[in-house]
Amino acid sequence: MAWEDTVYQYDGSYDGFLCCVYESYLNKEFPIAFYGDEECFSLYPVRSIITAPSHARRVRRSILCRSQAADRLLQRAFLTCMEDKELCLYRFIRKLYAEGAAFLKNQSDPVYYPLVKAVRHLNGELEKLRGFVRFSEYGGILGGEIEPKNRVLPLLRNHFCNRYANETFFLYDKAHRELLLYDKGRSRIFSVDQLHLALPGEEEVQYRRLWKCFYEHIAIQSRFNPRCQNTHMPKRYRGTMTEFLPDEFERDTTAPYTAADAVSPSVPGGRSAPEILPPPAPPAVGSVL
Amino acid sequence: MDLLDKLAILSDAAKYDAACTSSGARRGFRAGMIGNTSSSIAGCCHSFSADGRCVTLLKVLMSNACVYDCKYCVNRRSNDTRRASFTPRELAELTIGFYRRNYIEGLFLSSGVLRDPDYTTEQMIRALRLLREEYRFNGYIHAKAIPGTSSELIYQLGLLADRLSVNIELPSEDGLRLLAPEKHRADIFRPMLQIRERHAESKAELVKYRHAPRFAPAGQSTQMIVGATGDSDRHILHLTESLYERYRLKRVFFSAYVPVAEHALLPARDTKPPLLREHRLYQADWLLRFYGFRAGELLDEQQPNFDPLLDPKCNWALRHMECFPVEVMTADYEMLLRVPGIGVIGARRIVSARRVSRLSFADLKKMGIVLKRAQFFILCCGKSRDGLRFSASTLLPQLVQIERGELPPEQTRQISLFDAG
Numbered sequence: 001m002a003w004e005d006t007v008y009q010y011d012g013s014y015d016g017f018l019c020c021v022y023e024s025y026l027n028k029e030f031p032i033a034f035y036g037d038e039e040c041f042s043l044y045p046v047r048s049i050i051t052a053p054s055h056a057r058r059v060r061r062s063i064l065c066r067s068q069a070a071d072r073l074l075q076r077a078f079l080t081c082m083e084d085k086e087l088c089l090y091r092f093i094r095k096l097y098a099e100g101a102a103f104l105k106n107q108s109d110p111v112y113y114p115l116v117k118a119v120r121h122l123n124g125e126l127e128k129l130r131g132f133v134r135f136s137e138y139g140g141i142l143g144g145e146i147e148p149k150n151r152v153l154p155l156l157r158n159h160f161c162n163r164y165a166n167e168t169f170f171l172y173d174k175a176h177r178e179l180l181l182y183d184k185g186r187s188r189i190f191s192v193d194q195l196h197l198a199l200p201g202e203e204e205v206q207y208r209r210l211w212k213c214f215y216e217h218i219a220i221q222s223r224f225n226p227r228c229q230n231t232h233m234p235k236r237y238r239g240t241m242t243e244f245l246p247d248e249f250e251r252d253t254t255a256p257y258t259a260a261d262a263v264s265p266s267v268p269g270g271r272s273a274p275e276i277l278p279p280p281a282p283p284a285v286g287s288v289l
Numbered sequence: 290m291d292l293l294d295k296l297a298i299l300s301d302a303a304k305y306d307a308a309c310t311s312s313g314a315r316r317g318f319r320a321g322m323i324g325n326t327s328s329s330i331a332g333c334c335h336s337f338s339a340d341g342r343c344v345t346l347l348k349v350l351m352s353n354a355c356v357y358d359c360k361y362c363v364n365r366r367s368n369d370t371r372r373a374s375f376t377p378r379e380l381a382e383l384t385i386g387f388y389r390r391n392y393i394e395g396l397f398l399s400s401g402v403l404r405d406p407d408y409t410t411e412q413m414i415r416a417l418r419l420l421r422e423e424y425r426f427n428g429y430i431h432a433k434a435i436p437g438t439s440s441e442l443i444y445q446l447g448l449l450a451d452r453l454s455v456n457i458e459l460p461s462e463d464g465l466r467l468l469a470p471e472k473h474r475a476d477i478f479r480p481m482l483q484i485r486e487r488h489a490e491s492k493a494e495l496v497k498y499r500h501a502p503r504f505a506p507a508g509q510s511t512q513m514i515v516g517a518t519g520d521s522d523r524h525i526l527h528l529t530e531s532l533y534e535r536y537r538l539k540r541v542f543f544s545a546y547v548p549v550a551e552h553a554l555l556p557a558r559d560t561k562p563p564l565l566r567e568h569r570l571y572q573a574d575w576l577l578r579f580y581g582f583r584a585g586e587l588l589d590e591q592q593p594n595f596d597p598l599l600d601p602k603c604n605w606a607l608r609h610m611e612c613f614p615v616e617v618m619t620a621d622y623e624m625l626l627r628v629p630g631i632g633v634i635g636a637r638r639i640v641s642a643r644r645v646s647r648l649s650f651a652d653l654k655k656m657g658i659v660l661k662r663a664q665f666f667i668l669c670c671g672k673s674r675d676g677l678r679f680s681a682s683t684l685l686p687q688l689v690q691i692e693r694g695e696l697p698p699e700q701t702r703q704i705s706l707f708d709a710g
Contacts, residue, residue, distance in 0.1 A: 106642035108652035131335040131345075135390045142389060163325050165318040167389065207386050213293055214387075217300040218348060219338035222547050222562055228341025232334070242392070243336060 003030040008086075010049040012036035014078045015056035017086055021093055022055040023047065034086035063093065067101035073115060079151040082118035089115070122150040130159055132233070134242045135169060136197070137204050142169035143197060145240045153178050153189060161187050172197075174240075208242050215243040290373060296383070298373040302353035302364050303399055305549075306456075306512065307542035309345045311394035311429045313507030314451040324388055324428035326395070326451060333394050346397035346431060347387055351375055351413055355401030359458070359469035361517050363549045364401045374403075377416035381424045388428050395429030395451070396420070406437035410446060417449040429507075436476040440483050444504070447487060452507035452539070455480050457532075460525045464518035467554050481536045484509045488537075512542035515570060516563040517555060522595050523588040526573055530584040533577065543570045565696070569595040576601060579633050580626045598689045603629045606666055607685060613666040614673065617653065618643050629688075630663030650674050661691055 006029040010016035017034070024031055032044060040046060064071050070092075077089055095103065095111045103109045107116050125148050133156070135142040142164065146152075153173045160171060161182050171180040172195045179192040200208065238244040312332035318325045334343040350364070352374035358366040380398075387393045398417065403409045413432060420426045432450035434443050447453055455477055459465050462474045484505060491504035511532065515525065529541045545562035548555065573595065576582040580602075587601050588594070596604055606613060606629050615624050617639055625636040638656040642648060650669055654660050664674045665684060679687055
């Protein structure tokens with residue numbers, strides 16, 4: 001019996017995706033493409049999926065009773081930047097239903113391998129970002145920015161909430177426009193269109209200077225090895241790391257930067273930062289990076 | 290002198306210490322304290338300096354004023370260099386400030402010997418106590434135990450730090466006598482032994498009483514300088530092995546000697562640090578710790594030093610061709626680990642995957658096996674890789690050719706000089 005090819009449109013959440021799986025079995029349709037929030041144009045029939053928590057729970061339970069590892073893997077894989085992510089995940093779930101969990105033992109399995117590869121990439125990025133995130137202090141509140149390829153913020157959440165359990169902090173994912181807020185034991189992630197970081201204060205500038213000084217002096221000149229450095233710390237991470245920001249970044253003089261910002265395409269005029277930020281200061285981060 | 294200058298001087302003075310790890314201690318956050326130590330099993334690298342080494346801890350000396358005159362050291366008494374000391378409060382504030390900004394995982398505190406080892410250790414204890422008790426720092430601390438310190442002080446230090454280390458400095462007693470006349474081999478091993486015993490006691494007590502004091506929960510490490518004296522790799526590797534076994538060290542670090550002083554007993558000032566040799570020693574160190582190799586298998590009297598052209602595992606495999614090729618579908622885990630190109634994770638993946646399917650070379654590649662090396666030593670379902678051609682006489686040059694591509698260009702140049710000479 002042939003299943004009909006269909007395009008699915010859903011809300012982009014993991015629960016929404018699980019509902020797609022539910023609907024596909026219910027209607028005997030094979031999704032050949034998934035669309036998130038964006039407009040979709042297709043010659044195939046399009047089905048809009050409405051996220052129903054009870055359906056999502058049911059699919060999740062069905063995965064869990066076959067393999068807990070598969071459930072964990074799917075959740076992580078959903079956060080990756082893999083191409084045709086939903087299709088790969090969908091194929092994986094179908095295989096899991098059809099054959100059971102034995103194929104999870106073999107990482108080279110053609111359906112399993114794409115997920116493994118994507119999750120490996122995600123884990124690598126996660127591991128690096130745990131160390132490479134840089135916070136600045138804004139009047140007692142810590143704030144930082146990252147620009148990852150995968151949506152690592154939900155996975156970094158646990159780490160930083162444990163580490164800075166007694167602080168108040170925020171972490172902004174520039175690439176996916178998500179903001180993690182933490183205060184007094186409670187954390188939340190929500191979407192933010194635009195976030196400008198304020199210029200650092202006196203004490204913050206001093207700490208940045210100290211850190212740069214330490215960073216420069218800890219290297220041994222006669223062992224200079226940029227290739228090794230680049231392998232461990234690819235250049236794409238350096239845009240948000242204190243030790244690689246140019247000195248001018250910390251200058252209090254605001255004039256040259258406001259001008260640059262006005263023309264910089266990377267800083268479209270958007271909403272200002274959430275209310276926890278200190279009094280408005282000219283945008284600085286976007287223009288320099 | 291302002292803090293910036295002090296930090297410059299004291300991090301400059303500390304940079305030759307190789308250890309910069311934050312692994313081994315798992316401590317979650319505690320109410321009212323700053324930080325934790327449980328980021329991951331392997332520790333957490335916060336940056337990589339221009340020499341490619343990881344920056345995990347704020348690595349500084351308490352003071353670089355030293356009464357000793359070790360010939361190889363930048364901080365020796367006779368060296369004309371700027372001296373500085375942190376006050377405990379400066380150090381604590383710096384650590385907390387860096388830690389909160391996620392620059393570091395914790396503090397690595399060492400010191401030049403002020404007056405005598407006991408006095409120096411007392412100063413370090415004061416600084417660490419301030420950091421732990423007043424500033425409520427709950428992150429990672431690595432402290433140096435200075436040889437010759439009394440056992441009571443070392444115990445105090447171990448209660449404040451996560452990891453302790455005593456530097457062996459030079460691989461042999463002769464080297465020590467020549468280059469560091471104030472240090473004695475017995476003085477170095479005494480605190481090591483004490484740390485091992487206290488650590489074991491503390492672990493045993495923790496089983497019985499949850500709140501028993503924790504003594505150096507992340508164990509101890511050591512480091513030695515490679516290339517300042519004439520010791521062979523074989524000697525160094527055997528020493529390393531016995532350190533792991535006898536003193537239960539977590540890590541032994543090697544540091545390629547960087548000439549910092551002109552001295553008749555030392556290599557000339559313009560010698561390059563023996564980085565490739567250091568690299569080979571680390572490779573062998575991994576083989577000892579994770580691959581089940583013994584030092585005696587890797588090097589022997591006929592070959593006391595590692596081949597700069599070939600890594601130790603390939604080298605071993607070449608001398609034991611009677612064990613190869615191995616069949617990946619049936620070989621046991623220990624044997625898979627000995628195949629060049631297959632690591633611990635790769636071997637585990639193979640063992641798991643071959644239970645559910647027949648493996649091909651393409652499958653192995655997906656599992657992260659380095660086929661360009663492994664292909665010479667394995668069979669998949671009884672067959673060798675398609676198009677693979679080699680004989681006993683061509684295998685060595687083929688492997689050397691692969692290895693050459695892996696090394697940084699400066700080091701291959703070093704090799705070609707070797708070849709010409």
